[in-house]
Amino acid sequence: MPNASDGGVLLVGPRLDPAHTVTGSRVGFEHAISAFRKKGLKHEIVNTVKGGVARAGSFSVTRAIHTLGLIASFLRKLRGCRTVYLTIGSSLMGFIRDASLIWPSRLMGRRIVLRLYGGGYGMFYSEQPAILRKLIRRTLAQATVIMVEGKLLREQLDFVPEIDRKIRVVPNGLPDDLLPGTSGPKLLPDGAPFRLLYLANMIESKGYLDLLAACRILREKYSLPIRCDFCGAFIKTAVDGADLSGEEAGRRFHDLVDRWGLSDVVEFHGVVGGELKTRLHVESHAFVLPTRYPWEGQPIVIIEALAFGTPVIATPYRGIPEEVIDGYNGAFVDPGAPEQIADRVAGLARDPDGYRQLSANALAHFARNFTQEVHFDQVVAAVCGEDG
Template sequence: MTTILVGPRSTKDAVTGMRIAFDLLVSGFVDRSLDHIVINRSEWSGAQKAGKFSLGKALFTVRQLMSFYAKLWRGKTVYIAIGTSRSGFFRDALMIWPSWFLRKRLVLHLHGGGFRDFYQNNLAWFQFFMRHTFSKADAIVVLGELLRDQFAFVDGVEEKIRVVPNGLPNGFQGITGKPKRLHSKKPLNILYLSNMIPSKGYLDVLEACHILHNIRQVPIQCDFCGTFLETIMDENKSVKYDEQHFLTRIHEYGLESVVEYHGAVRGTHKQYILQSAHVFVLPTSFPWEGQPISIIEALAFCTPVISTYYRGIPEQVRDGYNGFLVAPKSPEEIADAVENMWRSPKLYRKISQNAFEQFEEFFTQEAHLNRLIPIILGQETAGRTL
């Protein structure tokens, strides 16, 4: 009854939503003493843009495939956290087809969005190959009801789609569910916690800080946490350019006293920042976005969220209930939402309370694993809503 789990693990230099979610799944199998084999895709550390082909990565992938084939005979089920690039698809296809041929139970998991666009933007022959490859799956897991259409191009896919929201990652302690308060004599703490990718909206957050601090005189402190990262989906010049441009912008706006860039944060430092934040802001339009785990982390710490009407986010953030939804690239709307809560402490406290309730109802670690693992093992309860 061995399950082969294929996906990327987190590393010191690489932390993404998919990696965090795969770490959680592996720990779920370990904690439940379920027999499994892990094929870790994250060991290659060659520098390249996310999603871009490189020879070193290709050679490493060949070694991983050889390891997968050597172990495939031992597995009853194969679970693959699928990629969202051409090279990633070909790698996955080279595992999907042998698994299907050997009659293994095959579960595919999309940790994001943008997959329908990826399909539509490829040539007809590639689309044909994608349709037939994904039709071999026994189950395809997506993160939310709003993301069901990502595989609409696959015939008969509705019977195979399973919805499993993300869950809170490992490593957090002392989550109390106690609503936060604003203090009249202290600044409102704004937090951006995600990779520093242009389409994630970090410059919009900085612009909103400029509006709040310099124009509206709202007392704020803003923490930016994350690694600058290049992707083939963003037209950024380089990691060094983006970081220098960001730091220069802080200086030009005169925000050195209220804005701090921390880089990547982990462990107790990350927990402290989440506990200290009054508002979490992620105005993303990232092409591969699905259901950001950083939003779940914020909700777990009773932090109201300001994000966008984009992909699966409206299932995490209900506008006016546990946060506010704004249009992408709208720093004025971000500033309005922050100022609205700052001027109404009672409203803020209620939204903070609702943030935890939203987390507790939909996004706990237990709820996530109790939905996902039975799907992988083929032990779903008949009639159960997933």
């Protein structure tokens, strides 16, 4: 297997683990690994995570101990590589880890490519004391290239010196485990329920409770036959302000399903993958992600939906307007507005011609911007290409 000791690229980031929580940064890092493997480029890998995500954004002693181990592994592999590709974090612990990798790379004269997933870095930076903000600026300034997911996510790094020269916009692409195989746009169901799909971590600020409330409205106000599939892991975050654990949040969700009489239309699948994930995408008529999650970036789950020709209902938040164009391949709603979600769903369900056009546009938008081939070419060009 090609490796960084031959002068290749040292890829540093969070690996996916089937036994633990799926996150956008983990999926994105696997994309980068796939790009180098499929193009036969020399590389070696350092995994920055160990275990699952129990409480996103929080400090963990276990995580701190693991960080010391990965720094040692990184330093052993750094000597032979030409370029370091590092997925950076948006937390204090993440920055300490990243700085411990960036500065040795700089001292050894390596090309440094930083990859930022999500849209919370500006918030993290602004909350730090002045002396730490100065250190963050100086550390990120050591990068040769800084990659972000979309044009709308550039401004969170405006504080970095010479950012306009360093920044590269590299949108996400379709994951390896999905093969849409669609032959054309979707059609509305003939006499069958209109199927809604939520596929993301079950974090309250991502809007899953808003969608659940919308299901109640669709049944009681619009009398619309629906089915709604929820997929993901219940996670407690450091930013939602809730005291509920993941287990407690799950119990509350199921209690609401029973209390609102939705047990015959709502199904919770947990974390899905493989054939089940593909089938849910194929069978869905609308993908719904009414997120206001503080660290949201350019959700890969929306790209997956577009690849299957599924119109998307989402908030115009962070990088989402580069994926969803209101009235073209989906519809926008305000955060915390289940009534709007229900209204958009009812509108889709009652307009067969309009729905088919939205689906066709979803396929076209995906093909132009988010295919795996386009993504791989952009990643490799940013990591290995000439600067300027």
